[in-house]
Amino acid sequence: MTERPKVIEKPDVLEQPDILKPQPPAPLVTFPIEVVVPEVRQQTPAVGQRATRADGRLHGLGQTKYIDDMYFPNMLFAKIKRAGIASAHIKSIDTKEAEAMPGVIAVITGRDIPCNSFGPSLKDQPVLADKRVFHAGDGVAAVAAVTEQIATEALEKIKVEYEPITPVLDPLESLKLETPGVHAPSSNIYGHKVIKKGDVEKAFAESDRVFEGTFRTQMVEHVPLEPYACIAQWDANGRVTVYSTLGRITLGRADVARTLGIPMSRIRIVATVVGGNFGGKNEIRAEPAMALLSKKTGRPVKCVFTRAEEFTSSTTRHPLIMDYKTGVTKQGKILGRKIRLVLDGGAYCSWSETTLGKACILSAGPYNIENLYAEAFVVYTNKTMTGAMRGFGAPQVCFAYESHMDDIAKALGIDPLEIRLLNAFDEGSLSPTSQKLHSVVVKESLLRAAKRFGWNGIGNGGNGNGA
Amino acid sequence: MVNVTLKVNGETRSASVPPETTLLRLLRDQFNLTGAKLGCDVGDCGACTVIVDSKPVNSCLMLVGQVEGREVLTIEGLANADHLHPLQKLFEHFGSLQCGFCGPGVIISAKALLDENPDPSTEEIRDALGGNLCRCTGYTKMIEAIKGASCILRGEEVPAVKSA
Numbered sequence A: 001m002t003e004r005p006k007v008i009e010k011p012d013v014l015e016q017p018d019i020l021k022p023q024p025p026a027p028l029v030t031f032p033i034e035v036v037v038p039e040v041r042q043q044t045p046a047v048g049q050r051a052t053r054a055d056g057r058l059h060g061l062g063q064t065k066y067i068d069d070m071y072f073p074n075m076l077f078a079k080i081k082r083a084g085i086a087s088a089h090i091k092s093i094d095t096k097e098a099e100a101m102p103g104v105i106a107v108i109t110g111r112d113i114p115c116n117s118f119g120p121s122l123k124d125q126p127v128l129a130d131k132r133v134f135h136a137g138d139g140v141a142a143v144a145a146v147t148e149q150i151a152t153e154a155l156e157k158i159k160v161e162y163e164p165i166t167p168v169l170d171p172l173e174s175l176k177l178e179t180p181g182v183h184a185p186s187s188n189i190y191g192h193k194v195i196k197k198g199d200v201e202k203a204f205a206e207s208d209r210v211f212e213g214t215f216r217t218q219m220v221e222h223v224p225l226e227p228y229a230c231i232a233q234w235d236a237n238g239r240v241t242v243y244s245t246l247g248r249i250t251l252g253r254a255d256v257a258r259t260l261g262i263p264m265s266r267i268r269i270v271a272t273v274v275g276g277n278f279g280g281k282n283e284i285r286a287e288p289a290m291a292l293l294s295k296k297t298g299r300p301v302k303c304v305f306t307r308a309e310e311f312t313s314s315t316t317r318h319p320l321i322m323d324y325k326t327g328v329t330k331q332g333k334i335l336g337r338k339i340r341l342v343l344d345g346g347a348y349c350s351w352s353e354t355t356l357g358k359a360c361i362l363s364a365g366p367y368n369i370e371n372l373y374a375e376a377f378v379v380y381t382n383k384t385m386t387g388a389m390r391g392f393g394a395p396q397v398c399f400a401y402e403s404h405m406d407d408i409a410k411a412l413g414i415d416p417l418e419i420r421l422l423n424a425f426d427e428g429s430l431s432p433t434s435q436k437l438h439s440v441v442v443k444e445s446l447l448r449a450a451k452r453f454g455w456n457g458i459g460n461g462g463n464g465n466g467a
Numbered sequence B: 001m002v003n004v005t006l007k008v009n010g011e012t013r014s015a016s017v018p019p020e021t022t023l024l025r026l027l028r029d030q031f032n033l034t035g036a037k038l039g040c041d042v043g044d045c046g047a048c049t050v051i052v053d054s055k056p057v058n059s060c061l062m063l064v065g066q067v068e069g070r071e072v073l074t075i076e077g078l079a080n081a082d083h084l085h086p087l088q089k090l091f092e093h094f095g096s097l098q099c100g101f102c103g104p105g106v107i108i109s110a111k112a113l114l115d116e117n118p119d120p121s122t123e124e125i126r127d128a129l130g131g132n133l134c135r136c137t138g139y140t141k142m143i144e145a146i147k148g149a150s151c152i153l154r155g156e157e158v159p160a161v162k163s164a
């Protein structure tokens, strides 16, 4: 007699493997460390302390491995041919002679890049320029050879025919609508922000004096001591490993996936020890080109920028042109301030939008200003691209608003320290975007600094250096 | 190709390399001594500093032809992990390096200074580091570390440094 198979009742809740079941809470572990959560305005214990770095010993022994210190068997060395012309159509690129050189294993151009555009926000940067050159530091071809020396020599053999286009170099020109677009048909203005508070025109009408000033800052390169470097290895399973100094590896992974046209799951980015970043290693540069050279050759490929390339072909700090207009009472109290910022974005957007926003928000300075109109534009020019750098626009506007404050104080015959104490933020002041501010110690800091360097005010034998 | 034989960190080494090879490339690519770094390749940054016959040099500016038979000391030859040179000990202790890329060059420059001048003033230390660029630290803690190391090497106690 055979037993009828039991009907298995379907449980209401599917049986879950153990690992998916909610686990009992882990027993509480108490640390013999008192966790100090600082109160608002309380000095944290870390400030002013000395710290020893975990990696300090290896640094001092010269044992830290930066990318250029890594070597993989059979590795090739790559160099990138730079356009050297600010704006042009590329009519042709002839790589035959370079490819024929002994020791050259592969050459690629922009046409070999599956999707030749990337960027942290706007996807306006080509990995290698193919049809158009947007700035002199653009790469137009990449060579992989058995030695760096051969790769460098091969660059000379690559013949590129350009049809020059008049470059747009002045950001104020670029701002005008009739100026030809760097990335035509798009307008050159690719970011804009306005902050409005109160009524500045009314404030100017009520002011005793109105001051105007224009301030400019220059382009600044990060100059990390370690130049840009990466190693790419495309393996036989179709997976790519990229050793990179990127500060934002997940973003870099997305950009590498986009440009190579393969899923992110096939890309592994290994973040290495970085020899200085300062914001200049926040997006990919040559990684996709190196990955493709590796795919083409079946060998790992390393690329290290020369110091010159670091200047021409990595991001820099935005130069700003800053117009300030400020209405004050005779005593120096600011009634209204109007600001226009023009950021020179260079050839590509990169982190311009972040920089634009931060510069605009901070442009009024740490002062209580009831009536404010701040407007910021970022424009394309045919110059080295600008991007993230320590402060994202904050240092540039600080130079402008503090210089402006000094000019006003001087014209009114007021001590530059006094005019700042009269206007500076207090605890609970509202920022230009109406954020309530805490832990505000601007005045205390100013007074302490003035005391420590012996500031006596302009009338009392002070040395005239601004606070 | 040229043949070159020299002493590196006390060991006799030779290689056959193209004549345009710099001492820095020779050390890094042929001898796998990657402690000295390539920061600029034109003599501006000092990341490649090594000692050649007791003088600090930018190894990126020296060609292999100039090093035949000479004695080279690199950061790897200064000490090992069990036994740090006082400079390395104090650079670690004071947190004198951040990214560390300039470190080997700076420490080698400092070593060359202390070999010549066992009790340098702050000015003299600054002078000795004149060819070494550091983008991270601002040099203050390096100078403290070098002063401290000079004390240790003279058999004196390292004076306490006050917090910022």
Ligand code: FES
Residues within 6 Å of the ligand: B037, B038, B039, B040, B041, B042, B043, B044, B045, B046, B047, B048, B049, B058, B059, B060, B061
């Ligand atoms: S690499 Fe030699 S001085 Fe910069």
Ligand code: FES
Residues within 6 Å of the ligand: A225, A275, A276, B096, B097, B098, B099, B100, B101, B102, B103, B133, B134, B135, B136, B137
């Ligand atoms: S520690 Fe980064 S350059 Fe000196």
